């Protein structure tokens with residue numbers, strides 16, 4: 001069984017919605033610690049996603065605010081690591097990564113999807129680092145202090161929207177994130193913002209959960225030029241399992257689609273730039289994904305072998321590339 005590192009899931013958000021405070025077994029979600037162990041996970045990135053602005057407005061004073069929300073969801077992950085320390089442990093430094101790997105524990109990487117709560121403050125970026133955050137997806141589907149999204153309000157962008165670059169703060173924050181050791185994630189960022197990150201980042205950056213626009217023309221996916229830029233930075237693109245990002249307009253995706261996108265990533269950006277970023281628990285219950293839960297990666301591996309991928313290439317795509325990026329990011 002090949003081990004894997006998965007760079008994006010929304011399990012924390014779903015667990016919180018279902019009042020679960022321990023991620024070990026989550027019958028209603030697509031992954032939990034138990035299934036990650038069975039599937040051979042080396043590391044799982046856990047995103048704290050912020051509620052939509054419209055949801056925040058609707059909830060009014062019932063919403064606790066972004067910072068409390070972030071701490072609540074981060075707390076679920078920390079709590080799980082306390083309860084199940086033999087199985088899963090936080091990964092905030094190279095040493096923690098090494099310790100977890102030698103002890104056979106899953107490394108839990110805390111990430112934020114939408115940096116709006118940082119509110120344009122460099123000091124707050126430091127606060128996020130102290131909380132244990134090691135990747136920030138700069139935007140979600142709304143403009144924020146960093147930049148502009150590639151799916152504004154969840155809809156296709158106009159070409160002028162897509163060309164908007166990072167804000168002044170966003171540009172400065174790239175350097176500060178490089179310095180602090182917080183991985184920059186461009187998965188929801190406008191093409192203009194992507195180009196700014198590619199130009200300014202001195203460290204590898206990632207698209208944690210995006211696919212190839214050449215194969216599936218969706219604003220959330222990366223053009224060949226963008227794939228090459230991620231590869232050139234030493235970063236990776238994590239294969240997203242959400243059907244509309246694998247096959248245009250689709251609600252069903254198969255493993256064949258996953259293999260096609262992985263092959264394209266390798267052909268265009270080199271085998272060093274392909275990785276996994278499932279989006280488990282972030283795609284809705286009604287869609288049928290190629291890989292439906294962690295152990296499905298084994299089926300994907302089988303099909304990749306039959307499709308001509310070499311075992312060494314699969315090792316890179318499944319974990320070695322993402323591990324390399326983590327090591328280059330963490331101190």
Ligand SMILES: [Zn+2]
Pocket residue numbers: 113187188209282
């Ligand atoms: Zn996302």
